[in-house]
Amino acid sequence: MSKIVLKVEGLHGGYGDSEVLHGVDLEVRRGETLSMLGLNGAGKTTTLRAITGLLKRRTGSIRLNGAELIGKPIHSIARQGIGYVPEERGIFAALTVEENLLLPPAIAVGGLDIKEIYQLFPNLKDRSRSAGTKLSGGEQQMLAIARVLRTGAQFLILDEPTEGLAPVIIDRIGDVLTYLKERGMTILLVEQNFSFAQRVADRFVVMDHGVIADTFLSSELGDRKAALQAQLGV
Numbered sequence: 001m002s003k004i005v006l007k008v009e010g011l012h013g014g015y016g017d018s019e020v021l022h023g024v025d026l027e028v029r030r031g032e033t034l035s036m037l038g039l040n041g042a043g044k045t046t047t048l049r050a051i052t053g054l055l056k057r058r059t060g061s062i063r064l065n066g067a068e069l070i071g072k073p074i075h076s077i078a079r080q081g082i083g084y085v086p087e088e089r090g091i092f093a094a095l096t097v098e099e100n101l102l103l104p105p106a107i108a109v110g111g112l113d114i115k116e117i118y119q120l121f122p123n124l125k126d127r128s129r130s131a132g133t134k135l136s137g138g139e140q141q142m143l144a145i146a147r148v149l150r151t152g153a154q155f156l157i158l159d160e161p162t163e164g165l166a167p168v169i170i171d172r173i174g175d176v177l178t179y180l181k182e183r184g185m186t187i188l189l190v191e192q193n194f195s196f197a198q199r200v201a202d203r204f205v206v207m208d209h210g211v212i213a214d215t216f217l218s219s220e221l222g223d224r225k226a227a228l229q230a231q232l233g234v
């Protein structure tokens with residue numbers, strides 16, 4: 001069995017007085033793509049924010065390549081090789097595409113250089129001098145993914161990367177994730193688009209009321225699809 005990159009155990013956390021995560025247990029193995037499903041409000045984004053350190057109130061254990069993250073400051077977490085692409089994408093509107101790409105510092109060897117990034121995302125090359133504000137939703141999503149690939153992160157965390165995008169762009173993002181999987185990248189994503197998730201994921205977990213309620217292999221999705229669609233309303 002391949003090595004465990006991320007192991008989350010008994011993770012609790014929330015905002016103010018409201019407890020959102022009630023003991024999340026989760027693991028992601030090296031080279032695996034794990035997709036997280038769940039109803040709106042189940043705690044998926046909060047789990048990703050807890051892993052990346054953006055959620056301040058969290059207890060339990062989050063080990064990345066064996067090292068405990070709880071209690072560590074957020075900048076040291078980024079340096080440990082997590083590339084986080086949040087739902088809101090975080091593109092700097094006043095900067096050009098290329099400036100956005102060059103902004104995050106490299107944290108490890110093995111990142112893509114600008115030439116490789118433009119080969120993977122030719123439309124970003126065409127738009128390299130455009131301001132962040134001028135980009136379509138699909139271009140912003142591609143830029144947000146491209147930006148973390150430069151850093152050398154080998155573990156990507158993506159929050160709903162296809163949300164609100166046209167089918168042709170979703171296909172393109174699927175091509176990119178397939179390419180990254182082939183390069184050995186480990187990926188954790190939250191995704192409600194079943195056909196996209198089935199294309200890229202090796203395994204699924206279902207989050208419900210702040211815990212992981214179920215886990216199954218991608219090959220089992222076909223048999224479970226109808227029940228899950230009814231459960232999740234997608």
Ligand SMILES: Nc1ncnc2c1ncn2[C@@H]1O[C@H](COP(=O)(O)OP(=O)(O)OP(=O)(O)O)[C@@H](O)[C@H]1O
Binds near residue numbers: 018038043046047
């Ligand atoms: N910044 C915040 N302050 C207070 N409560 C929050 C905050 N962000 C999320 N919540 C609450 O935490 C709960 C879980 O939200 P979360 O965003 O993790 O759910 P989700 O499973 O990602 O769903 P969605 O698909 O709607 O994003 C919800 O009840 C939400 O209202």
